[in-house]
Amino acid sequence: MPEKTMIHSAWQTALTQLDSVSKLMMLPEDIHQILRSFDRILTVSVPVRMDDGFLRVFTGFRVQHNASRGPYKGGVRYHSELTLDDLKALAMEMTWKCSLAGVPFGGAKGGIVCNPKTFSKNELERLTRRYTYAIMPIIGIEKDIPAPDVNTNEQIMAWIMDMYSVKNGYCTPGIVTGKPVNVGGSLGRTDATGLGIVFTITNAMKQKKMNLKGIKVVIQGYGNVGSAVGKFLSEMGCKTIAVSSSRGGIYNPKGLSHDALIKYYTKNGSFEHFPHAESVTNASLLELPCDVLVPAAMENQITKENADKIKAKIIVEGANGPTTIEADQILSGRKIPVIPDILANAGGVIVSYFEWVQDAQCYFWCENEVNARLKNLMNRSYEEVYALSREKKLNMRTAAMMIAVKKVADAISVRGIYP
Numbered sequence: 001m002p003e004k005t006m007i008h009s010a011w012q013t014a015l016t017q018l019d020s021v022s023k024l025m026m027l028p029e030d031i032h033q034i035l036r037s038f039d040r041i042l043t044v045s046v047p048v049r050m051d052d053g054f055l056r057v058f059t060g061f062r063v064q065h066n067a068s069r070g071p072y073k074g075g076v077r078y079h080s081e082l083t084l085d086d087l088k089a090l091a092m093e094m095t096w097k098c099s100l101a102g103v104p105f106g107g108a109k110g111g112i113v114c115n116p117k118t119f120s121k122n123e124l125e126r127l128t129r130r131y132t133y134a135i136m137p138i139i140g141i142e143k144d145i146p147a148p149d150v151n152t153n154e155q156i157m158a159w160i161m162d163m164y165s166v167k168n169g170y171c172t173p174g175i176v177t178g179k180p181v182n183v184g185g186s187l188g189r190t191d192a193t194g195l196g197i198v199f200t201i202t203n204a205m206k207q208k209k210m211n212l213k214g215i216k217v218v219i220q221g222y223g224n225v226g227s228a229v230g231k232f233l234s235e236m237g238c239k240t241i242a243v244s245s246s247r248g249g250i251y252n253p254k255g256l257s258h259d260a261l262i263k264y265y266t267k268n269g270s271f272e273h274f275p276h277a278e279s280v281t282n283a284s285l286l287e288l289p290c291d292v293l294v295p296a297a298m299e300n301q302i303t304k305e306n307a308d309k310i311k312a313k314i315i316v317e318g319a320n321g322p323t324t325i326e327a328d329q330i331l332s333g334r335k336i337p338v339i340p341d342i343l344a345n346a347g348g349v350i351v352s353y354f355e356w357v358q359d360a361q362c363y364f365w366c367e368n369e370v371n372a373r374l375k376n377l378m379n380r381s382y383e384e385v386y387a388l389s390r391e392k393k394l395n396m397r398t399a400a401m402m403i404a405v406k407k408v409a410d411a412i413s414v415r416g417i418y419p
Contacts, residue, residue, distance in 0.1 A: 010089035010299055010321050017325070018092070021401040031409045038088065039072075039106075040064040044134035046112055048127045051120050058127065062110040062135045064144060065091040068411035071142050072108035073098060073349060075149025076131075076156070080115040087111060093320060094349070096404035097342040101381050103353045106408075108144050110135065116151045128156050132163040139164070141174040141360075147352050148178040154190075158183055174359035177352035186355035188370035189348075194228020195371065196347020197318050199378040200339055201233070201292055204314050207386060208337075210291065213237035216253075218290040218312065220244050220282060221297030222271075225318050225345070227262060229294055234258045242285050244297070245270055249285045250277035287311060295322035302327045310336060317341040332395050340397040342404060343385055350377050 015036065022032045046058040061084055064072045074094045087109045094107030112131055116124055138144060148157055157179035164175045173184030181187060188195075205212045215238050219226045222243040230240045239255040247270040250256070256277065264274055272279070286293065286302060289311040295301050296318030302310065304326035315331065316339045317323060323331070323338055331338055351374055358364045365373075389399035 009085055011085035013321060013325055014089040014092045017397075017401055018405065021398060021405055024398070025402055025406065027405070027409055031412055034412055035066065035405065035408065038063060038065050038091070039067055040138060041084070041088075042135060042138055043084075044131070046127060046131045046134060048123065048130055050123055058112050058114050060110070060112040060131045060134060061087050062138060062144070063087040063091040063108060064138065065095045065107040066408060066412075067106040068408055068415060069099060069106055070104035071106065071140075072144035073103075073105035073147070073352065074108035074110065074144075075147045076152050076160075077109075077111040077149035078114050078116040078127075078151040079111065080113065082111050082113045090320060093342060095408060096401060097346050097349055098353075099407040100342050100385070100400055100404040101346045101350050101377055103350060103377075105145075105349070105353065108146075109149070110146060111149070124156070125159055128159040129163045132160045133167070136164065136167060139175065141172065141356075145174070145352075145356060146176050147348075154178055154180045154185065157185075174356055177355040178348075179355075184355075184359050186351060186358055186370060187365070187367040188374070189351050189355055190224070191228040191232075192351035192370075192374060193225045193318075193345050193348035195232055196350065196374060196378050197225070197229050197294065197296075197316060197344050198232040198236075199347070199375050200344045200382060201229075201294075201316055202236075203379060203382040203386075204292075204316065204337065204339055208314065210313075214239060215291040216241050216289075217292045217294065218242040218285060218288050219294045219296055219318075220249070220285055220301065220322075221295070221319060222249075222261065222265070223296070226294065226296035227258070229296065229318060230258045230261070241290060242280060242288050243271065244280070244282050244285050246282075246297070247272065249280045249282060250274045251280045251285065251288060252277040292316060294318045298322070300324055302331075304330060307331055308334070310334075312336065315339065316344045318345055320345070328395070328397060338395065338397060340400050343381055343396065343400045346381065347374055347378060350374055 042062045044060045046060045091107045091109040098105040157176040160176050165172045179185040217240045241253050242251040250271045287309045291313050293312035293315045299321035302323040307327035307330035314337045320341050385400045389396050
């Protein structure tokens with residue numbers, strides 16, 4: 001794995017991408033400076049009484065980037081190595097992701113610096129409720145709508161919803177998305193990001209005039225997103241030849257059964273010693289020959305150190321920021337298309353938007369309707385980005401960023417600055 005000192009931070013990368021497309025678009029400097037800035041950054045202390053009776057104080061954040069196109073939207077993550085710069089990069093990316101998809105939200109991100117895997121369920125609930133209380137002044141159905149992210153799930157969203165509802169004195173399901181269906185969640189939300197990636201892969205294969213059936217796929221990170229990609233692709237006749245978890249991966253050029261992978265991982269907690277497969281590292285997995293590579297694990301996985309060794313015909317980013325700026329340039333030079341994260345993995349925020357709409361209407365859709373609407377928006381976004389990339393002779397990331405930034409810039413311009 002490359003050393004972190006050899007790559008840009010996520011925040012440096014986000015700023016560099018914005019500066020680059022702003023220059024390319026000849027964006028007015030005043031708008032550019034607004035987009036480089038944040039509407040609000042809140043830091044809170046989160047005191048929690050642990051099960052052993054001792055009090056521990058954690059640090060939490062909520063970062064709100066830009067609300068020119070609508071209320072803030074973004075996940076909440078619990079992680080021991082979480083930094084404010086991480087959240088700034090992710091909040092800015094959420095602004096572009098919502099804008100590109102045509103979803104009327106701005107970007108936000110939040111989280112707590114902690115290791116939730118060491119917490120009991122009761123400690124986790126107390127942590128979540130106290131964090132909700134701390135950020136309550138700046139969240140709301142028409143202000144900022146949190147969602148699950150790394151190490152958070154629908155149960156945590158239910159606690160946030162309940163805490164907010166108790167404080168308001170009435171049930172407020174629309175305050176979060178990604179919550180359980182029986183308290184206002186949407187059908188199709190769990191697999192939405194993975195399904196959106198599959199729609200993107202389908203579009204990319206059409207553009208390359210490749211038959212989807214039988215293509216060989218490598219998925220780094222076979223978690224919630226990666227496993228959903230594997231499930232849907234296997235149903236479509238594709239062949240997943242390599243997958244991984246944080247503890248390493250496995251490879252079989254003849255293909256791996258999705259059902260067998262899930263059953264084995266559920267029982268063992270890793271893919272180590274999976275039958276009839278060769279063990280591979282997360283780094284070497286990226287260099288396997290395949291038609292489609294889906295990095296769906298962590299950021300900064302494809303770097304200048306390994307970009308020239310990639311053998312995939314196309315890369316579809318399932319994770320946020322898995323490809324560094326230097327790697328992007330190398331891959332572009334090698335004519336390997338990269339479908340960027342703000343386009344490929346937007347399925348989650350799109351269905352979160354659907355959930356928010358359903359909560360507001362108190363009228364819920366069947367899963368087929370959710371998936372059909374998701375497909376429509378994902379296809380529309382892909383076609384828009386692909387058309388601009390062809391017209392301007394740009395790579396897909398630059399085209400996607402230009403479209404996303406322009407929509408937000410136009411919203412700022414037409415609304416004006418007060419006073």
